[in-house]
Amino acid sequence: MTTLTITDTGAQLKARRLPKWAPWAIGAAAIAVGLGGVTYAADGGPVIGAIVAALLYFIALVVISTAVEGARSAKNRAASALIGSAFVLALLPLLSVAATTISRGLTRLDGDFFYRSMNGITAFDAGGGAYHAILGTLEQVGIAVLITVPLGLSGAIYIVEYGRGRLAKWIQFFVDVMTGIPSIVAGLFVLSFWVMIISPLFNDGRPAYSGFAASLALSVLMLPTIVRSAEEMLRLVPNSLREGAYALGIPKWRAILKIVIPTALPGIVTGVMLAVARAAGETAPVMLVAGGAFAINGNPFSGQQTSLSLFIYDQAGTASQYAPARAWTAALTLVALVLLFTVVAKLIARRSKLTR
Structure with missing residues (x-):
C-alpha cells in the first residue's frame, strides 16, 4: 500500500x-x-x-x-x-x-574627425575634428591614473593589512565621504589650491590653467572609488594564503606583493576601470581648471587643454547644424576608448599567476 x-x-x-x-x-x-x-x-x-x-x-x-x-x-x-x-x-x-x-x-566617423582639431572652425563650418580632445582625455586620465592607483592601492593595503584602531576607521569614514563628492567641488578645490596658489609660483605670478590641473581634479574623484574597491577585494583574499606564506617565513610586505595583490588583482582592476570611466566622462572639473581649447596642445603642464567630455558639452550647446554630429561622434569615441581600456586591463589582469 x-x-x-x-x-x-x-x-x-x-x-x-x-x-x-x-x-x-x-x-x-x-x-x-x-x-x-x-x-x-x-x-x-x-x-x-x-x-x-x-x-x-x-x-x-x-x-x-x-x-x-x-x-x-x-x-x-x-x-x-x-x-x-x-x-x-x-x-x-x-x-x-x-x-x-x-x-x-x-x-x-571619418579620418578628418580623428586627425583635425577645431582650430579655425566656426559653428557654420562642416569640418573640424576632435583630435585635440582625444589627446587631452588620454593625457589627463593617464596622469590621473598614475597618481591615483598607487595612492588608492596603498591606502587599501593599509586599511586591510596594517590599519588598527581609530586611524583606520577615520580613513574609511573620509573615503566614504569623498565617494559622494560632486565633481564640481573637486574642480573648485583644485582651482583654489593649485591654479590660484601653486601655479603662480611657476608662471610669473599668474594663475595657469593646464591639463595637469584637470588630472589632479580627476584624481580626487577617482581616489575613493579605487580605495573602496581595492579594500573589498583585499578582504576577500582567504587568510589561509597569508598564513601559509607567514609559515614559510615570508615577510608580510612580500606576502602582500606576491600573494595578496595578485589574488585580488582582477577585482582591483575592475575598480580602477570604474574610476577611469567616471573620470573620462567628467566635464565640470576640466572646464574649471583646464579652460578648454580649440587647438591641439600636447603639453599637459602648460596652456589650456580640453577633453572629449568638454568637447561634447561645447558641441551639444552650439547652435549649428554640424555641431550635433560632432558631439555624437565624440560620445561614441569616448565610449569606445573606455571599452578599449577595460578590455586591455582585463587581459592584463588575467595574466596573474594566482588567478589562472
Missing part, C-alpha cells in the same frame, strides 16, 4: 508540471495582445503596449501555473518572472543608449 501511494504521488508530481515551452508561449501571446493590439489597433503607443504585455504575461503565468502546478510553484514562477522583468527593464535603457550613440555617432 505504501509503495502504491509513493508511486501515485510521484506520478502526480511528475504530471503537474508545465511544459518548457509554456512560458514562451504565454509570453508570445502577451506580446501579440499587448504590442499588437494596444500599440497598433488601439493606438496606445509602444510604451503602453509593452506595459500591457508585461502585465498580461505575469497574470496569465501565475493563473495557469496555479491551476496546473499549484500555489507553491506559481509563487516560484512569479518571483522568477519579476526578476526577469527587472533585468529586462535595466537592460533596455542601456541598449537604447548604446544603439542611439552608435547610430548617430557614425555620421562623422
Whole structure:
C-alpha cells in the first residue's frame, strides 16, 4: 500500500508540471495582445503596449501555473518572472543608449574627425575634428591614473593589512565621504589650491590653467572609488594564503606583493576601470581648471587643454547644424576608448599567476 501511494504521488508530481515551452508561449501571446493590439489597433503607443504585455504575461503565468502546478510553484514562477522583468527593464535603457550613440555617432566617423582639431572652425563650418580632445582625455586620465592607483592601492593595503584602531576607521569614514563628492567641488578645490596658489609660483605670478590641473581634479574623484574597491577585494583574499606564506617565513610586505595583490588583482582592476570611466566622462572639473581649447596642445603642464567630455558639452550647446554630429561622434569615441581600456586591463589582469 505504501509503495502504491509513493508511486501515485510521484506520478502526480511528475504530471503537474508545465511544459518548457509554456512560458514562451504565454509570453508570445502577451506580446501579440499587448504590442499588437494596444500599440497598433488601439493606438496606445509602444510604451503602453509593452506595459500591457508585461502585465498580461505575469497574470496569465501565475493563473495557469496555479491551476496546473499549484500555489507553491506559481509563487516560484512569479518571483522568477519579476526578476526577469527587472533585468529586462535595466537592460533596455542601456541598449537604447548604446544603439542611439552608435547610430548617430557614425555620421562623422571619418579620418578628418580623428586627425583635425577645431582650430579655425566656426559653428557654420562642416569640418573640424576632435583630435585635440582625444589627446587631452588620454593625457589627463593617464596622469590621473598614475597618481591615483598607487595612492588608492596603498591606502587599501593599509586599511586591510596594517590599519588598527581609530586611524583606520577615520580613513574609511573620509573615503566614504569623498565617494559622494560632486565633481564640481573637486574642480573648485583644485582651482583654489593649485591654479590660484601653486601655479603662480611657476608662471610669473599668474594663475595657469593646464591639463595637469584637470588630472589632479580627476584624481580626487577617482581616489575613493579605487580605495573602496581595492579594500573589498583585499578582504576577500582567504587568510589561509597569508598564513601559509607567514609559515614559510615570508615577510608580510612580500606576502602582500606576491600573494595578496595578485589574488585580488582582477577585482582591483575592475575598480580602477570604474574610476577611469567616471573620470573620462567628467566635464565640470576640466572646464574649471583646464579652460578648454580649440587647438591641439600636447603639453599637459602648460596652456589650456580640453577633453572629449568638454568637447561634447561645447558641441551639444552650439547652435549649428554640424555641431550635433560632432558631439555624437565624440560620445561614441569616448565610449569606445573606455571599452578599449577595460578590455586591455582585463587581459592584463588575467595574466596573474594566482588567478589562472
